[in-house]
Amino acid sequence: MPELPEVETIKQELFDKILGKKINFLEIFTPELIKNISLGDFKKYIAGEEIKDILRRGKYLILKLKKASLIIHFRMTGKLIFAKNKLPPSKSTHLIFYFEGGDQLIYQDLRKFGEFKLSFKEDFSDILGIKKLGIEPLSKEFRLETFKALLKSKNANLKLFLIDQTKIAGIGNLYACEILFKAKIHPQRKTLSLKEGEIQALYQAIKEILKKAIFYKGSSLRDEQYQTLGGKLGGFQKHHQVYAKAGENCPRCKSIIQKIILGQRGTYFCPNCQE
DNA sequence: CTGCGGTCCTGAAGGC
DNA sequence: TGCCTTCAGGACCGCA
Structure with a gap:
């Protein structure tokens, strides 16, 4: 996708x-x-x-x-x-x-x-x-204070917040899962429940995951058939930690990665190290 | 206004 | 082996 x-x-x-x-x-x-x-x-x-x-x-x-x-x-x-x-x-x-x-x-x-x-x-x-698009997460305008204000605008489920294009533009299901894993935050947490340290971790994770994914020219999964213009596959799927990995061991703590459905989309996370 | 679920589409994969 | 069902999901739309 x-x-x-x-x-x-x-x-x-x-x-x-x-x-x-x-x-x-x-x-x-x-x-x-x-x-x-x-x-x-x-x-x-x-x-x-x-x-x-x-x-x-x-x-x-x-x-x-x-x-x-x-x-x-x-x-x-x-x-x-x-x-x-x-x-x-x-x-x-x-x-x-x-x-x-x-x-x-x-x-x-x-x-x-x-x-x-x-x-x-x-x-x-x-x-x-x-x-209707929200802020570009890799732009200069996307500052920590801006992000905090967005989080406060509604007490939403965090996973749904991340894929809401009217808040932050460009994050879809796959990268939302990877971002939450990196930030060690459970996808069902509410935006208003985040502590200061968690907000900062999430803010950094958004920027780092997206930049790293661009560096590797995106993610190519079998079902989606994404490829670069020249017909080559992206490389970031090799660096996925949780997406589409239900049943596998968490790369951080070796617990079993779980899949739940949120907003009618498959959501992958580690139940042990994402709190 | 909000939130939820249905809709579109088709090949792959799973079940019996 | 073969047929049938289920699954994947971004944005939009309609309804309660």
Whole structure:
């Protein structure tokens, strides 16, 4: 599931490949993935235009064009592949951008949950999902005091707080589990119950886990099929401590890692060293 | 306003 | 071996 580190990796790789390049035309095989605009208009604003800039906001990838910005959300199984030559046809190929010089950017998505939208505002505020996003956890603005204020805004279950995109942008189920493990905090704790030391540990864990995951180019799990643009797997899954490891020994204390369901999502933690 | 659960989707994996 | 059921989950939507 492309979360902040995976989308950031894709963004950085796209910089080298397509920044300043012109999209000659595009093929759309699955029109229902285009959400907020007609197919004709979607093509009209993209074909013939140059990639002016590439941004990430939360889990959204943003390609700035001349008159519009292309907004991509990968959901669980969406991925982009950069190719010099035509790839063999695939059931999960839904969209192909053809660049000048023959390069292709191919969007594949097994479950077809991904979304393509066009934004016509400089701050993307016409895209509701982006407008509602909370703070970027790797930005300068994400200070300890800011984080404390966010925690105080509601007495929420901590795991649900971390994946709430309107509070902090970009953390999904996987990284929430890893962050809570690093901070040694139980996922069912309430935001208002955290002590000063725990708040600091959590704040540090958010930044460290996300940065480390970006360093390793994201996490590739079998089910999600995330891969970097060049078709390589990310490397952070080798450093996962708890996610999808129910029944295995905790790497810290050797207790058995448990799985519970919170907010309809699998939540993995060590019942002994996460308090 | 809040919180909960349903919805979308499809291949893999598990059970009998 | 083969068929059927269950599972994975981000964001959105509707309802109580």
